[in-house]
Amino acid sequence: MRRTTVLGGLATAALLAAAALPGVAAAAPAADAFTRAVAQLKAHSGSTLVDDGQSFTLRDVVTDADGAQHVRLHRYADGLPVLGGDLVVHLGSGNSWRGTSQSMTAAPRRGAKATVGRAAAGQVALAASTATARRVAGTQLVYDAGDTGTALAYEVVVGGMYADGTPSELHVLVDASTGAVRDSWEGVQREGTGNTFHSGTVPLGTTAAGGTYQLNDGARGGHKTYDLNGGTTGTGALVSSATNVFGDGTLANRQTVAADAHYGAAVTWDFYKNTFGRNGIRNDGVAAYSRVHYSSNYANAFWSDSCFCMTYGDGGSGWYPLTSLDVAGHEMTHGVTSNTAGLVYRGEPGGLNEATSDIFGTLVEFSAANGNDPGDYLIGEKLRSTPLRYMDKPSRDGSSADCWSSSLRFLDVHYSSGVANHFFYLLAVGSGASAYGNSPTCNGSTITGIGNAKAGAIWYRALTTYMTSRTNYAGARTATLSAAADLYGSGSTEYQTVAAAWSAVNVN
Incomplete structure (x- = not known):
C-alpha cells in the first residue's frame, strides 16, 4: 500500500514529478x-x-x-x-x-543554513535503505517538525525493490547540520498477504470501444483495470472482452482477478460517495486505476500515490490473488488518508494510517452486502487459511497490540494499528461476546457499541477535519471526540462511548 505524499501531507512533486498533489479548485x-x-x-x-x-x-x-x-x-x-x-x-x-x-510544537529556527551537502545527504539516505537496486530518486531541503524539535533537513527519496518484489520509496530525513538521520518512513504501504476473492456474478462498469468492451467505468470517474502480465512497471494492457463478460470465476482465466479488482474499486467508490458524499479518492471526481497480475508469485498488494493506482499480486504458495473487497477498500483508503490527514507511515501515526484502511476496508465489505463475502471484522480473511488481522482482539494474530503502551511506537505499523482497530470494534460493536467475536477491554470496562454507521462517521470526520500528519493515539482520541461532538453533541451517548472506548484500550 502506497502513498508518496510525504510527512505532513506535503506534496513530493519536487521529488517525484508523477506524485504531484491534485490541484486545488x-x-x-x-x-x-x-x-x-x-x-x-x-x-x-x-x-x-x-x-x-x-x-x-x-x-x-x-x-x-x-x-x-x-x-x-x-x-x-x-x-x-x-x-x-x-x-x-x-x-x-x-x-x-x-x-x-496541528502537531507542530515549535516554529522553525530562522536563518538556518545547511552545512551538509546534498550529495552527502543522499549517501546517508542510501545507507538507510535495505532495498536492492537503491538509487536516490529525489532530494529537497525542508524543515522537519519532528519529535526532537524543528530543524533544517534534506528529505531524500530512495527508490529500490524489496526481496518479495514490492517497490520501495524510502523517505529519509537527513539533518542538514549534522548529517544524522532524523526520521525515515516507507512510501510504499504494503499489505502482508494475498488470497483470491470470488465475488460471484456482479455488475461491472464497462465501456464499449472498437468492437470490444473495456474495464473502464465511466460512471465512477473512468476507473480502469489493467493486466500487467507479470510486469512490475507501467500500466500494462487495459482488460477487454468481445462479449462484455469478464472472467469465469476460476484462476485459469486471468480476467477473473481483473473483474474482482474492478468490482472492488466500484464498491469502494460507491461507499465513499453514498456514505460521506466523497467524489473519489481526492474528492475531485477523478478515478484511480487498478493493476492486476503484478510480478510473479507476489503475495501482496499496494496503493501508490505516484501512479494514483492500486496494484495486486497473484499470491504464492498458500496464497491467492489479493483482490478481496476488504483489501480493495483498504488500499484505496490509503489514498483517501494521503489526500486528507496525510498520516505519516511510521510510529503511532503509521498505525493510525493502517487502522484507517482496515476500518474503512471493513465498512466497504459491509456496504457491499455480497453473500459470497459477508461483512465482518476480520482483515484479509479470504486471503489464506487464517485472517491477517482481527479487530475484536488484535493480539489473536500473534503480533498486534490490543492496548496502548509506550512501546507501541516500536511496532510495525500493521501491528500498532491493533489499538485503533480494537477501539473501533468496541465503538461499533461493543465489548464481550457478539456474532462477530469476543472483545475484551484493557481496563475491565463494559462497552455498548453505537453501530458501524455512527462509528464510521466519527472516524471519517476525525480523519478529514481534525487529524494531521503526525497525529498520535492521544491526538486521535481528541480528534474523534471533537468529531463526535460535532456530529452528535458533547453530551451525547455517542460522545461518551468514544471516550469510553479509548479508555478501554488504554488511551486516556
Missing part, C-alpha cells in the same frame, strides 16, 4: 476560506506558531451545514516545506475563530 468560496484562515492564523500567531517568514497553501476545505469551515493548509518557512507543520484551521460561521488542529 480555484472556486471563490475556497479561496475566500483560505484568505480568512491565513488572516486568523496571523491574528493568533502565538498559539499557531506563525511568523513573518511563513506562508501557506490550501489543501482542502470542509464546510459544515451551519457554515463552519475547516481549512487544511500546508505550511512553509523561508519558502521551504515544513514537514509536520500541516494544520487545519477551524472557522465558525461569520468567520469566528475556533482554533486549529
Whole structure:
C-alpha cells in the first residue's frame, strides 16, 4: 500500500514529478476560506506558531451545514516545506475563530543554513535503505517538525525493490547540520498477504470501444483495470472482452482477478460517495486505476500515490490473488488518508494510517452486502487459511497490540494499528461476546457499541477535519471526540462511548 505524499501531507512533486498533489479548485468560496484562515492564523500567531517568514497553501476545505469551515493548509518557512507543520484551521460561521488542529510544537529556527551537502545527504539516505537496486530518486531541503524539535533537513527519496518484489520509496530525513538521520518512513504501504476473492456474478462498469468492451467505468470517474502480465512497471494492457463478460470465476482465466479488482474499486467508490458524499479518492471526481497480475508469485498488494493506482499480486504458495473487497477498500483508503490527514507511515501515526484502511476496508465489505463475502471484522480473511488481522482482539494474530503502551511506537505499523482497530470494534460493536467475536477491554470496562454507521462517521470526520500528519493515539482520541461532538453533541451517548472506548484500550 502506497502513498508518496510525504510527512505532513506535503506534496513530493519536487521529488517525484508523477506524485504531484491534485490541484486545488480555484472556486471563490475556497479561496475566500483560505484568505480568512491565513488572516486568523496571523491574528493568533502565538498559539499557531506563525511568523513573518511563513506562508501557506490550501489543501482542502470542509464546510459544515451551519457554515463552519475547516481549512487544511500546508505550511512553509523561508519558502521551504515544513514537514509536520500541516494544520487545519477551524472557522465558525461569520468567520469566528475556533482554533486549529496541528502537531507542530515549535516554529522553525530562522536563518538556518545547511552545512551538509546534498550529495552527502543522499549517501546517508542510501545507507538507510535495505532495498536492492537503491538509487536516490529525489532530494529537497525542508524543515522537519519532528519529535526532537524543528530543524533544517534534506528529505531524500530512495527508490529500490524489496526481496518479495514490492517497490520501495524510502523517505529519509537527513539533518542538514549534522548529517544524522532524523526520521525515515516507507512510501510504499504494503499489505502482508494475498488470497483470491470470488465475488460471484456482479455488475461491472464497462465501456464499449472498437468492437470490444473495456474495464473502464465511466460512471465512477473512468476507473480502469489493467493486466500487467507479470510486469512490475507501467500500466500494462487495459482488460477487454468481445462479449462484455469478464472472467469465469476460476484462476485459469486471468480476467477473473481483473473483474474482482474492478468490482472492488466500484464498491469502494460507491461507499465513499453514498456514505460521506466523497467524489473519489481526492474528492475531485477523478478515478484511480487498478493493476492486476503484478510480478510473479507476489503475495501482496499496494496503493501508490505516484501512479494514483492500486496494484495486486497473484499470491504464492498458500496464497491467492489479493483482490478481496476488504483489501480493495483498504488500499484505496490509503489514498483517501494521503489526500486528507496525510498520516505519516511510521510510529503511532503509521498505525493510525493502517487502522484507517482496515476500518474503512471493513465498512466497504459491509456496504457491499455480497453473500459470497459477508461483512465482518476480520482483515484479509479470504486471503489464506487464517485472517491477517482481527479487530475484536488484535493480539489473536500473534503480533498486534490490543492496548496502548509506550512501546507501541516500536511496532510495525500493521501491528500498532491493533489499538485503533480494537477501539473501533468496541465503538461499533461493543465489548464481550457478539456474532462477530469476543472483545475484551484493557481496563475491565463494559462497552455498548453505537453501530458501524455512527462509528464510521466519527472516524471519517476525525480523519478529514481534525487529524494531521503526525497525529498520535492521544491526538486521535481528541480528534474523534471533537468529531463526535460535532456530529452528535458533547453530551451525547455517542460522545461518551468514544471516550469510553479509548479508555478501554488504554488511551486516556
